[in-house]
Amino acid sequence: MGIGEQIAYHLARMGSHILITARTEARLQNVVRRCLELGAASARFVSGTMEDTAFAQHVVREAQTSLGGLDMLILNHVGASYFGFFDGDVEHVRKLLEINFLSYVAMTTSALPMLKESEGSIVVVSSMAGKVGFPFTVPYSATKFALDGFFSSLRQEFAIQNINVSITLCILGFIDTGSPIPPNPLTPRCPPALTRPAERAVRAAAEVLRERPAPRDECALEILKGAALRRRELYYRYSSTRLPLLLRDCAAELLDYLVRSRYRLPAPPGAPRPPH
Numbered sequence: 001m002g003i004g005e006q007i008a009y010h011l012a013r014m015g016s017h018i019l020i021t022a023r024t025e026a027r028l029q030n031v032v033r034r035c036l037e038l039g040a041a042s043a044r045f046v047s048g049t050m051e052d053t054a055f056a057q058h059v060v061r062e063a064q065t066s067l068g069g070l071d072m073l074i075l076n077h078v079g080a081s082y083f084g085f086f087d088g089d090v091e092h093v094r095k096l097l098e099i100n101f102l103s104y105v106a107m108t109t110s111a112l113p114m115l116k117e118s119e120g121s122i123v124v125v126s127s128m129a130g131k132v133g134f135p136f137t138v139p140y141s142a143t144k145f146a147l148d149g150f151f152s153s154l155r156q157e158f159a160i161q162n163i164n165v166s167i168t169l170c171i172l173g174f175i176d177t178g179s180p181i182p183p184n185p186l187t188p189r190c191p192p193a194l195t196r197p198a199e200r201a202v203r204a205a206a207e208v209l210r211e212r213p214a215p216r217d218e219c220a221l222e223i224l225k226g227a228a229l230r231r232r233e234l235y236y237r238y239s240s241t242r243l244p245l246l247l248r249d250c251a252a253e254l255l256d257y258l259v260r261s262r263y264r265l266p267a268p269p270g271a272p273r274p275p276h
């Protein structure tokens with residue numbers, strides 16, 4: 001379960017009341033058990049899919065009825081996508097927008113009365129791919145850019161209306177998690193039978209990228225620190241997120257070039273072969 005699972009464990013160590021959600025009940029049960037072992041004041045789960053806006057609203061209602069309020073809404077889940085050239089599947093883009101974007105909008109809307117009451121925080125987990133165009137993440141990137149538009153505008157409206165609810169947009173680089181992204185077609189060397197789908201995903205990206213994934217537990221803690229400090233944006237790791245972004249406004253072409261240079265790509269058709 002990646003970064004979300006690690007966030008739950010850090011919150012458990014701090015003695016929080018925790019409500020987690022995902023589709024796979026068996027894994028949620030294990031995470032809840034571990035949270036209680038680590039010292040959570042309480043831990044529970046609701047299972048279901050965020051493809052369904054009604055489910056997103058249901059999770060927030062559950063927080064209302066079982067916890068009686070909410071200090072922090074952490075929006076982290078993402079649906080499975082592929083790591084490869086855009087394949088033209090418009091329905092996949094629609095589905096991913098529903099899971100990665102619309103459910104965040106629905107949960108925020110439902111949770112707002114509780115968050116206003118607690119003067120709480122909204123944490124939106126996004127990516128470098130939500131700030132800059134990256135090859136091989138076209139549908140995913142679209143959903144992450146949408147989050148920036150929605151939540152940055154909402155933050156402005158909160159300021160105008162004196163609503164003391166913080167919004168922290170987390171810009172993450174490559175993190176060592178297992179995501180259910182199918183293996184990269186460019187890397188047939190990764191044998192699917194030998195690994196779980198989650199491990200394959202990171203391996204697929206790791207084989208193509210000249211970038212080391214950062215540890216998910218440290219990432220989770222940085223996210224919580226950023227939220228506690230009510231930061232508007234958080235960058236992890238700094239060297240592969242904030243620094244390259246400084247180039248974006250003054251040298252966009254250079255940044256695009258540097259991004260492509262972080263990928264190991266096969267030579268385009270017709271290109272001269274390197275000598276042996």
Ligand SMILES: NC(=O)C1=CN([C@@H]2O[C@H](COP(=O)(O)OP(=O)(O)OC[C@H]3O[C@@H](n4cnc5c(N)ncnc54)[C@H](OP(=O)(O)O)[C@@H]3O)[C@@H](O)[C@H]2O)C=CC1
Nearest residue numbers: 001002003022023024049050077078127172174175177179
């Ligand atoms: N890993 C990386 O390199 C990077 C990750 N990020 C961001 O970090 C966040 C977490 O990513 P990561 O931990 O890697 O992802 P994982 O794929 O490891 O975790 C995703 C979580 O979402 C749940 N999920 C998937 N589909 C659905 C669905 N349809 N409805 C409800 N829940 C669902 C999964 O559980 P289940 O399958 O049981 O539903 C799982 O708990 C994401 O927002 C991602 O964009 C940003 C930059 C880089």
Ligand SMILES: CC(C)CCC[C@@H](C)[C@H]1CC[C@H]2[C@@H]3C(=O)C=C4C[C@@H](O)CC[C@]4(C)[C@H]3CC[C@]12C
Nearest residue numbers: 127128129134173174179181201205211240244
């Ligand atoms: C300016 C550059 C030096 C920075 C490089 C950062 C690059 C390498 C980072 C920025 C965003 C990252 C992708 C991401 O957000 C989410 C996922 C889903 C996961 O399941 C598999 C990995 C994947 C595709 C990440 C791959 C690595 C990416 C492209």
